[in-house]
Amino acid sequence: MKFFLDTADVAEIADFAATGLLDGVTTNPSLVAKSGRNFLEVVKEICGIVSGPVSAEVVATDYDNMLREADIVRNLAPNVCVKLPLTMDGLKACRKLTGEGTLVNVTLCFSAPQALLAAKAGASFISPFVGRHDDVGFDGMDLIEDIRLIYDNYDFATEILVASVRHPVHILQAAKIGADVVTAPPAVLRQLANHPLTDRGLTQFLADWAKTGQTIA
Ligand code: G3P
Numbered sequence: 001m002k003f004f005l006d007t008a009d010v011a012e013i014a015d016f017a018a019t020g021l022l023d024g025v026t027t028n029p030s031l032v033a034k035s036g037r038n039f040l041e042v043v044k045e046i047c048g049i050v051s052g053p054v055s056a057e058v059v060a061t062d063y064d065n066m067l068r069e070a071d072i073v074r075n076l077a078p079n080v081c082v083k084l085p086l087t088m089d090g091l092k093a094c095r096k097l098t099g100e101g102t103l104v105n106v107t108l109c110f111s112a113p114q115a116l117l118a119a120k121a122g123a124s125f126i127s128p129f130v131g132r133h134d135d136v137g138f139d140g141m142d143l144i145e146d147i148r149l150i151y152d153n154y155d156f157a158t159e160i161l162v163a164s165v166r167h168p169v170h171i172l173q174a175a176k177i178g179a180d181v182v183t184a185p186p187a188v189l190r191q192l193a194n195h196p197l198t199d200r201g202l203t204q205f206l207a208d209w210a211k212t213g214q215t216i217a
Contacts, residue, residue, distance in 0.1 A: 001175050002052070004183035006064035006163065008035040008042050010213050012186040014049050024052035026105070027082070027214040029059060040076060047077030053124075055105045057083035066093040074102050081105050081124060083106070091121040105161065112146035119156035125181065129164035130174075140164070141173045148177050167172065168192050 002023035005016055008031040016022045025046050032039050045057040054077070058069040066089060070082045074097075081103035088119040094104045098121070105125040106118040110133065118126045128147060130140025147160055159180035165171060168191050171182050 002159075003181065003189060004052075004055075004180040004181055005189065006031070006165070006183040006185055008032045008037065008046070010035075010042065010045055011036075013046055016186060017049050018191065021189075022050060022052070023181070024054060024081075024183075025050050025056040025084070026161070026211045028055075028057050028107070034126070037215070040072070043073065043080065044076045047079050051079060053081040053103055053105075054079055055083040055084075055107075055125075056079045057107065061085070061087065063089040063092050066090065067096065070097055070102070079103075083107050083127075086118060091117055094118065094121040094123050098124065106161070110143070112143060112149065112150055115143075115147040115158075115160075117148055119151060119154075119158040122188070125159045125161040127161045127163040127183075130162055130170055131164035131166040133164075134166070141170070141177065142176050142177055144174060148179065 003021055004024040004026050005013055005022060006026045010028045013025055016107050035042055043054060047054045056067050056073045060066045060069050066084060073082055074080050082097055083105045084093055085108050086106050094106055097104050102163060103124045105127055106123040107127040109126050109128045115126045115128060128143050133140035144162055151158060161181040161183060162174040162179045163183050165182055165184040165188055167188060174182050
């Protein structure tokens with residue numbers, strides 16, 4: 001399973017990239033606004049830190065202007081992945097851009113039929129939002145299971161990129177279902193490493209080691 005960071009915070013990205021565990025980054029207009037950075041500048045900077053795909057979202061909602069913005073964004077770096085909304089214009093733009101060899105992430109997916117359309121449009125990634133589904137009383141993971149089943153039925157190459165991840169259990173469930181990628185806020189990815197028994201065990205080992213009076217040198 002690939003791990004993407006869902007943030008436009010360059011310091012967080014650089015910090016996590018240094019672990020060697022980071023496969024890509026996703027941004028969206030809200031995350032760019034939160035960073036306070038210029039959109040094109042921050043995307044370019046992130047692309048220099050991470051070698052994997054970096055999703056950068058267009059804000060136009062009509063086909064022609066989506067393509068115009070996508071052209072600016074994809075020329076920033078070879079690992080830019082153009083993020084398009086799951087609308088008919090977005091799907092049409094997806095088909096055109098993937099036909100030209102551009103990576104495309106189709107975002108704001110809330111149903112399996114939408115995901116089927118994105119795969120037919122040749123999307124590199126589909127982004128179903130699990131947390132926002134949970135927020136309105138549906139189990140977001142049911143959606144991931146449905147998409148996995150449909151994509152496997154037809155051997156679609158589109159990667160399932162689980163988005164709107166709020167906690168480690170989302171990542172555990174996504175991995176059990178066989179999602180290809182999760183994108184999560186930095187704090188959630190870090191939480192994966194935490195366990196109180198690990199902390200307690202380490203404290204005990206270090207205390208016992210101190211009793212030996214030894215050093216490793
Ligand atoms: O990148 C889109 C996404 O992951 C949104 O997450 O927490 O705003 O629903 P959230």
